[in-house]
Amino acid sequence: MELATSIPLKPSSNISEIVSKFAKVCKLRSIGVFLSENPVQHQDQCLNYKDSNGGLFEGSSGSTEETEIDGVKIHPQPVEVPSKSNVCGDVEVEMLFDIVSALKSAYVQLQEAHIPYDTKKIEVADELVVAELEALYKIKRVYKEKQFTKPVSDSSCTALLQAELGVNERLLAELKSQVKVKNSEIMRLQQELQELEMGNAKMVAKFKQMSLERKNATALNIVTFQKAIREASKSVHDFAKPLIGLMKASGWDLDLAVKSIEPEAVFSKRSDKKYAFEAYIARRMFGEISLEKNNVDDVMRFDDPVDALIENPDSDFAKFCGKKYLLVVHPMMEESFFGNLDHRMFVSSGKHPRTPFYQIFARMAKWVWVLQGIAASLDPMAKAFAVNRGTEFSGVCMESVEDEKERAVLLNEEQLSRRVEFMIMPGFKVGETLVRSRVYISKTEASLD
Numbered sequence: 236m237e238l239a240t241s242i243p244l245k246p247s248s249n250i251s252e253i254v255s256k257f258a259k260v261c262k263l264r265s266i267g268v269f270l271s272e273n274p275v276q277h278q279d280q281c282l283n284y285k286d287s288n289g290g291l292f293e294g295s296s297g298s299t300e301e302t303e304i305d306g307v308k309i310h311p312q313p314v315e316v317p318s319k320s321n322v323c324g325d326v327e328v329e330m331l332f333d334i335v336s337a338l339k340s341a342y343v344q345l346q347e348a349h350i351p352y353d354t355k356k357i358e359v360a361d362e363l364v365v366a367e368l369e370a371l372y373k374i375k376r377v378y379k380e381k382q383f384t385k386p387v388s389d390s391s392c393t394a395l396l397q398a399e400l401g402v403n404e405r406l407l408a409e410l411k412s413q414v415k416v417k418n419s420e421i422m423r424l425q426q427e428l429q430e431l432e433m434g435n436a437k438m439v440a441k442f443k444q445m446s447l448e449r450k451n452a453t454a455l456n457i458v459t460f461q462k463a464i465r466e467a468s469k470s471v472h473d474f475a476k477p478l479i480g481l482m483k484a485s486g487w488d489l490d491l492a493v494k495s496i497e498p499e500a501v502f503s504k505r506s507d508k509k510y511a512f513e514a515y516i517a518r519r520m521f522g523e524i525s526l527e528k529n530n531v532d533d534v535m536r537f538d539d540p541v542d543a544l545i546e547n548p549d550s551d552f553a554k555f556c557g558k559k560y561l562l563v564v565h566p567m568m569e570e571s572f573f574g575n576l577d578h579r580m581f582v583s584s585g586k587h588p589r590t591p592f593y594q595i596f597a598r599m600a601k602w603v604w605v606l607q608g609i610a611a612s613l614d615p616m617a618k619a620f621a622v623n624r625g626t627e628f629s630g631v632c633m634e635s636v637e638d639e640k641e642r643a644v645l646l647n648e649e650q651l652s653r654r655v656e657f658m659i660m661p662g663f664k665v666g667e668t669l670v671r672s673r674v675y676i677s678k679t680e681a682s683l684d
Contacts, residue, residue: 331374338367447530457668460613463606464670468660470599471520475512477595485571499624500656501677503637510636510675514659519563520603521661526617529608540601541594544587556600557582563596614666621661622672628653632662634671653677 341363348356482489493500493511502508534552537543544553560582570576572592581588587597610617622633636659655674662672 327374327377331371334367334370334374338364338371341367447532457613457665460606460609460663460665460668461670463602463609464660464663467599467602467606468673470602471513471516471660474595474599475509475516477592478516479509479512481572481592482568487571497657500675502656503677507675510659511657514657514675516563516599517658517660520559520599521619522562526607526611526619528611528615529604531605531608534601534604539594540597541587541589543601544597545589548585548587552601552604553585553587555604556587556597557585559600559603560593560596610663610665617663617665619661619663620672622655622658622674624655624657626655628655628674628676630671632669632671633674635676636673637676 341360345357345360345364348360479489482492489508493508496511496515500511529551533547533550534540534543537546540552540556543550544556547553561579564578566576566579569579578588578590578593587593610619620632628635633655653676656677658672658674660673663670
């Protein structure tokens with residue numbers, strides 16, 4: 236029986252069809268042998284294939300090889316191999332060709348094992364053919380997996396990414412909410428910190444004030460206070476001296492001026508009339524004075540008190556200094572001294588002129604200011620006391636401004652006859668310490684005889 240020549244099939248991309256068609260050609264049966272005396276030649280002819288116009292495997296002659304076994308002609312079916320496509324990669328196509336080539340070679344070995352008939356060779360060749368068919372099946376399975384599972388994998392990957400994106404978006408929203416809460420907490424803590432810093436600043440200021448008070452309490456003792464008394468008395472004398480000089484230069488009648496200050500005073504010497512001017516200045520400087528605590532360090536750290544006035548023109552000392560200047564120096568007096576009222580205008584506007592006259596006044600105001608501050612620091616109940624005219628002189632609470640020779644130790648009778656003409660500097664009672672007031676005394680008619 237003769238098999239009809241098979242008609243080549245159209246190219247197909249399905250490897251399953253290739254396997255099916257190839258199985259029809261390579262039937263695992265002993266249906267005949269090659270008649271050629273050179274089996275290797277027939278093997279080479281079977282291995283001579285090429286991919287041409289649809290991947291058709293052909294012999295060296297370019298046509299289908301015909302084989303006759305036991306008078307029966309066998310026409311091998313041409314095998315069509317699908318061309319490379321976008322589905323299968325180059326690697327799969329190359330593997331497919333290699334497997335088909337190896338399968339043809341294994342089939343030839345199987346046929347050759349029948350002549351002469353060798354059971355062992357037939358079994359080995361059969362196992363080789365089966366192995367190549369299994370490899371071909373694996374190629375088919377890989378192809379199907381890529382054909383059908385790749386879209387599923389892409390969609391699964393997309394769904395997974397979308398799910399992950401949703402989780403990240405929810406996490407981002409949660410983080411934003413936490414950030415908002417944290418920002419509110421930060422604002423609250425910053426406000427608390429600011430309040431604490433303000434409270435700390437107040438406590439620091441209070442602590443410094445307490446420390447300063449303790450320092451003043453230990454440093455400012457009675458000796459320091461007595462020194463301030465002497466400096467204040469000296470500064471009053473130092474200001475009265477240029478004041479009298481300016482009055483003389485301006486044509487003032489000094490006797491009349493003294494008479495207006497102390498109309499009933501009796502002076503032992505004409506030169507003692509200067510004490511009347513000092514008394515006038517002291518009464519203006521210490522008049523209506525209240526012994527209150529103040530920070531004397533702000534003033535004492537300057538050698539020139541005008542520097543303290545200019546550096547801090549709104550301080551309590553600056554206000555005190557301006558007020559006392561307007562009270563001590565009369566407008567008529569200033570205009571006669573300088574021909575204008577510039578000093579008064581400056582002081583009234585809160586400024587302090589740096590002139591020699593005002594510097595002397597500021598130095599006097601400084602010591603009066605320091606005196607009252609030290610007294611209040613030593614004893615909050617400290618008091619200043621005055622001595623009225625006509626009061627009998629007492630060395631316990633009074634001190635005469637006369638020279639040592641004139642106020643030498645006298646008999647008790649003569650001391651009792653001494654009377655106070657006027658007070659120059661007030662006295663002070665600080666704790667258990669009494670600071671005597673400075674007075675001008677005059678002798679009675681009996682004591683003069």
